[in-house]
Amino acid sequence: MQREIQIYNTLSRTKERFEPLNPPFVGLYVCGPTVYGDAHLGHARPAITFDLVFRYLSHLGYKVRYVRNITDVGHLENDADEGEDKIARKARLEQLEPMEVVQYFTDRYHLNMAQLNVKSPSIEPRASGHIIEQIEMVREILKAGMGYEVNGSVYFDVEAYNRGHRYGKLSGRVLDDLLANTRALEGQDEKRNPFDFALWKKAQPEHIMRWPSPWSEGFPGWHLECSAMSNRYLGDLFDIHGGGMDLLFPHHEAEIAQSCTVHGKDPVKYWMHNNMITIEGQKMGKSLGNFITLNEFFNGAHVRLEKAFSPMTIRFFILQAHYRSTLDFSNEALMAAEKGLERLMAGRKVLEQLKPGSESTFDVAGLQAKCYAAMDDDFNSPIAIAHLFDAVRIINSIKDGKGSLTATDLHGLREWVESFVVDILGLKEEVGGSESSLMSDVVGLLIRLRAEAKARKDFQTADEIRDELGKVGIVLKDTRDGVEWQISGKDI
Amino acid sequence: MQREIQIYNTLSRTKERFEPLNPPFVGLYVCGPTVYGDAHLGHARPAITFDLVFRYLSHLGYKVRYVRNITDVGHLENDADEGEDKIARKARLEQLEPMEVVQYFTDRYHLNMAQLNVKSPSIEPRASGHIIEQIEMVREILKAGMGYEVNGSVYFDVEAYNRGHRYGKLSGRVLDDLLANTRALEGQDEKRNPFDFALWKKAQPEHIMRWPSPWSEGFPGWHLECSAMSNRYLGDLFDIHGGGMDLLFPHHEAEIAQSCTVHGKDPVKYWMHNNMITIEGQKMGKSLGNFITLNEFFNGAHVRLEKAFSPMTIRFFILQAHYRSTLDFSNEALMAAEKGLERLMAGRKVLEQLKPGSESTFDVAGLQAKCYAAMDDDFNSPIAIAHLFDAVRIINSIKDGKGSLTATDLHGLREWVESFVVDILGLKEEVGGSESSLMSDVVGLLIRLRAEAKARKDFQTADEIRDELGKVGIVLKDTRDGVEWQISGKDI
Numbered sequence: 001m002q003r004e005i006q007i008y009n010t011l012s013r014t015k016e017r018f019e020p021l022n023p024p025f026v027g028l029y030v031c032g033p034t035v036y037g038d039a040h041l042g043h044a045r046p047a048i049t050f051d052l053v054f055r056y057l058s059h060l061g062y063k064v065r066y067v068r069n070i071t072d073v074g075h076l077e078n079d080a081d082e083g084e085d086k087i088a089r090k091a092r093l094e095q096l097e098p099m100e101v102v103q104y105f106t107d108r109y110h111l112n113m114a115q116l117n118v119k120s121p122s123i124e125p126r127a128s129g130h131i132i133e134q135i136e137m138v139r140e141i142l143k144a145g146m147g148y149e150v151n152g153s154v155y156f157d158v159e160a161y162n163r164g165h166r167y168g169k170l171s172g173r174v175l176d177d178l179l180a181n182t183r184a185l186e187g188q189d190e191k192r193n194p195f196d197f198a199l200w201k202k203a204q205p206e207h208i209m210r211w212p213s214p215w216s217e218g219f220p221g222w223h224l225e226c227s228a229m230s231n232r233y234l235g236d237l238f239d240i241h242g243g244g245m246d247l248l249f250p251h252h253e254a255e256i257a258q259s260c261t262v263h264g265k266d267p268v269k270y271w272m273h274n275n276m277i278t279i280e281g282q283k284m285g286k287s288l289g290n291f292i293t294l295n296e297f298f299n300g301a302h303v304r305l306e307k308a309f310s311p312m313t314i315r316f317f318i319l320q321a322h323y324r325s326t327l328d329f330s331n332e333a334l335m336a337a338e339k340g341l342e343r344l345m346a347g348r349k350v351l352e353q354l355k356p357g358s359e360s361t362f363d364v365a366g367l368q369a370k371c372y373a374a375m376d377d378d379f380n381s382p383i384a385i386a387h388l389f390d391a392v393r394i395i396n397s398i399k400d401g402k403g404s405l406t407a408t409d410l411h412g413l414r415e416w417v418e419s420f421v422v423d424i425l426g427l428k429e430e431v432g433g434s435e436s437s438l439m440s441d442v443v444g445l446l447i448r449l450r451a452e453a454k455a456r457k458d459f460q461t462a463d464e465i466r467d468e469l470g471k472v473g474i475v476l477k478d479t480r481d482g483v484e485w486q487i488s489g490k491d492i
Numbered sequence: 493m494q495r496e497i498q499i500y501n502t503l504s505r506t507k508e509r510f511e512p513l514n515p516p517f518v519g520l521y522v523c524g525p526t527v528y529g530d531a532h533l534g535h536a537r538p539a540i541t542f543d544l545v546f547r548y549l550s551h552l553g554y555k556v557r558y559v560r561n562i563t564d565v566g567h568l569e570n571d572a573d574e575g576e577d578k579i580a581r582k583a584r585l586e587q588l589e590p591m592e593v594v595q596y597f598t599d600r601y602h603l604n605m606a607q608l609n610v611k612s613p614s615i616e617p618r619a620s621g622h623i624i625e626q627i628e629m630v631r632e633i634l635k636a637g638m639g640y641e642v643n644g645s646v647y648f649d650v651e652a653y654n655r656g657h658r659y660g661k662l663s664g665r666v667l668d669d670l671l672a673n674t675r676a677l678e679g680q681d682e683k684r685n686p687f688d689f690a691l692w693k694k695a696q697p698e699h700i701m702r703w704p705s706p707w708s709e710g711f712p713g714w715h716l717e718c719s720a721m722s723n724r725y726l727g728d729l730f731d732i733h734g735g736g737m738d739l740l741f742p743h744h745e746a747e748i749a750q751s752c753t754v755h756g757k758d759p760v761k762y763w764m765h766n767n768m769i770t771i772e773g774q775k776m777g778k779s780l781g782n783f784i785t786l787n788e789f790f791n792g793a794h795v796r797l798e799k800a801f802s803p804m805t806i807r808f809f810i811l812q813a814h815y816r817s818t819l820d821f822s823n824e825a826l827m828a829a830e831k832g833l834e835r836l837m838a839g840r841k842v843l844e845q846l847k848p849g850s851e852s853t854f855d856v857a858g859l860q861a862k863c864y865a866a867m868d869d870d871f872n873s874p875i876a877i878a879h880l881f882d883a884v885r886i887i888n889s890i891k892d893g894k895g896s897l898t899a900t901d902l903h904g905l906r907e908w909v910e911s912f913v914v915d916i917l918g919l920k921e922e923v924g925g926s927e928s929s930l931m932s933d934v935v936g937l938l939i940r941l942r943a944e945a946k947a948r949k950d951f952q953t954a955d956e957i958r959d960e961l962g963k964v965g966i967v968l969k970d971t972r973d974g975v976e977w978q979i980s981g982k983d984i
Contacts, residue, residue: 022585028586063585100615122595123591125591132623211624235584438876438931443958449953472934473930
């Protein structure tokens with residue numbers, strides 16, 4: 001934690017030195033998925049971006065409480081053709097139940113995240129689990145005179161708020177421009193201004209998810225949940241709020257307005273936004289036919305894909321761009337990422353086999369320092385990865401006899417590469433791996449322990465090791481050349 | 493769905509013909525885990541029992557909405573030594589956050605369930621996500637005169653309820669006996685009668701999880717959540733309520749009383765209870781040293797275990813007993829289950845290779861009918877499995893040239909065996925196969941040796957084991973529930 005980290009803060013539009021409010025604790029909130037559909041690249045990018053932040057800060061020793069919500073208060077409606085009467089006559093079990101849809105897509109999202117090796121957040125709160133907190137906030141906003149009720153719905157009064165605060169400070173938008181450029185849309189006539197947003201919506205008859213409130217049976221507005229949940233788990237002021245750039249306005253702007261109104265201060269010290277993803281230069285959209293889910297990437301089942309791409313390839317591809325750059329997906333780019341990942345992982349394996357030399361002909365410590373420096377500079381993973389590729393070149397040179405490292409430097413190289421590849425970048429071997437060689441290592445350790453036990457005349461332990469291994473089918477044989485072992489009935 | 497299923501209904505103490513209220517829909521509610529600790533066999537048995545019910549009914553064509561809750565409204569308290577003032581001065585992030593504990597154990601529970609091939613329920617609601625519904629129920633119970641408030645807490649008035657209903661109808665207990673056999677305990681003095689139970693508890697200062705209510709800042713009583721959530725997702729009256737026998741009284745009895753009071757009718761048509769588990773004849777308990785978590789079974793890291801047992805071995809072992817029988821775990825019994833499972837899975841593989849003959853010398857259809865009949869008879873999985881072993885004998889006979897099946901019968905046999913093994917019993921080939929389980933055994937042995945070394949204060953050996961395992965990429969983690977291991981960068 002002695003390292004100085006710079007974070008680009010959307011609020012100040014500059015890189016700022018990261019100084020947590022209560023070190024070693026760090027509060028991190030990231031807007032999670034709306035679970036009414038399968039996850040796609042637009043979900044993978046923020047998940048992997050802030051997984052990297054979570055992993056790097058944890059690696060440095062910070063105690064990070066990472067909160068990533070599930071938006072499950074959806075807008076699922078009963079089939080409009082049926083009419084209210086017909087729906088009322090149906091048994092509960094025959095009716096569409098939003099929570100069943102929520103569960104289905106939440107489970108699939110979790111599976112996708114596990115495939116991408118994205119760590120579980122510390123807390124994954126659901127919007128539906130925090131209705132009481134959201135109602136409390138609406139009450140406070142009304143009390144502060146920053147909201148108004150119309151027909152059982154409550155809206156945030158942006159103009160009133162803007163008199164004492166600057167609505168638009170995060171996104172850089174100016175209220176007068178907003179006013180000039182928007183027009184009242186049909187069905188929005190309850191709002192005083194088109195840029196006002198709902199805090200509480202009265203449920204229409206066809207609306208299934210609803211809760212009692214002082215204003216109506218209804219449901220909270222979408223922006224409210226993140227204010228309520230970040231406050232509950234991280235407090236009035238916390239360190240980092242992350243999310244995709246598409247959420248900057250109005251979602252995050254609204255979060256600031258709500259929290260400032262209720263808690264009297266800006267809720268977040270550092271706002272971080274990952275940039276957007278394009279598919280072969282185009283925006284991703286269902287109508288454009290380039291909307292590819294993660295599952296489709298993993299199994300290749302989309303017409304735009306030339307082949308399947310493994311979760312680790314997708315992860316590596318995303319990490320090979322800085323999170324604030326746009327990222328364009330194409331088959332060619334993914335195939336290049338796949339090759340690069342293979343090269344990196346192969347280098348790691350060669351590294352395991354290298355033997356130390358009498359002198360170091362490469363500056364490992366210098367390279368390692370540059371790799372950390374890249375991460376310190378606003379989590380610049382592509383630069384860090386470039387330095388890892390430099391390491392792979394060194395590894396291959398040593399293998400080819402073109403240089404050497406001392407035992408100390410070799411140990412340092414191994415520690416650094418393992419930390420970055422496994423812990424920080426979160427990359428893992430995708431196929432079964434070298435289980436057999438691991439088994440050799442582990443049984444070898446038992447054989448050594450048995451020899452040590454014998455040497456100190458602890459025959460009980462020595463026999464225990466032999467007997468217990470025998471029970472699970474591993475036979476030890478004392479030979480002239482030492483102890484050999486075998487899985488009974490099987491040569492390995 | 494043409495099949496006639498018999499279910500033993502705890503309410504009537506007889507097997508009854510299963511007639512769903514709104515076929516083809518079936519509502520199934522099962523009490524899920526309290527997520528403040530690792531899952532053990534007491535969690536595995538109900539999960540697997542009702543997974544079997546869920547799978548079999550779905551296999552027959554029923555549309556089952558399976559709701560299994562997460563009890564996350566726990567009784568975690570701030571460290572009492574600290575005092576309220578000191579806690580109030582701490583930043584939010586420095587304070588213990590129950591939801592972080594909840595998330596940790598929920599994730600681990602989900603991993604265990606996935607390992608056991610237990611399907612996700614249709615909806616997995618959390619108690620904390622349904623506080624509003626629970627407050628509504630308390631209000632209704634008070635309105636009906638079946639509850640009373642004392643100092644901000646609300647209790648269910650069992651005597652008042654018993655005047656118009658029979659409290660004890662499910663468990664067979666009689667109120668007068670209860671009265672005679674219980675005595676007021678200290679700290680329960682708010683209750684009019686010792687058997688009254690809390691609907692709402694006022695939070696003490698050290699109590700962290702709390703919500704506003706008409707009576708106090710507090711939290712709902714445990715029995716209430718299942719009434720509220722089953723009602724929300726399955727309606728006033730639903731088909732099947734399941735759970736372990738330990739929940740029969742008072743939990744399920746209280747559920748009936750609450751629902752009857754609020755909705756004016758018994759909530760459940762069929763009550764199903766799985767029987768208890770013993771460990772080598774003893775009740776499982778932390779003080780008895782026989783409290784073995786599922787993770788410990790899977791990696792063998794418990795002193796009572798002679799080896800690791802794979803998730804499928806545990807699943808098969810549980811399915812080899814009828815859910816209403818007690819089940820005693822022992823190393824011998826688990827090893828027998830492991831062998832049996834291997835035999836069954838090997839038979840399946842041989843079946844794939846069999847070639848049809850000109851005539852059938854075995855009555856496959858008859859055997860299949862008996863297998864289904866066993867399941868129809870209160871989900872009698874051990875009998876069904878016995879018939880599958882008959883099938884394995886037939887398969888091996890045909891392989892040995894001692895009989896044959898026509899193409900039609902062979903096809904029928906394959907369909908039946910696949911349906912039962914994969915879809916209904918939920919058994920699967922374990923990835924990595926015997927190698928992984930062997931690895932678990934071997935690492936488990938090392939973990940035991942390390943514990944023994946520590947016990948004899950041989951810290952050098954203890955550290956050596958940890959360090960050497962670390963070198964080959966196996967990380968030992970001391971957790972609150974014992975030692976766990978992981979291949980670094982790989983979840984197992």
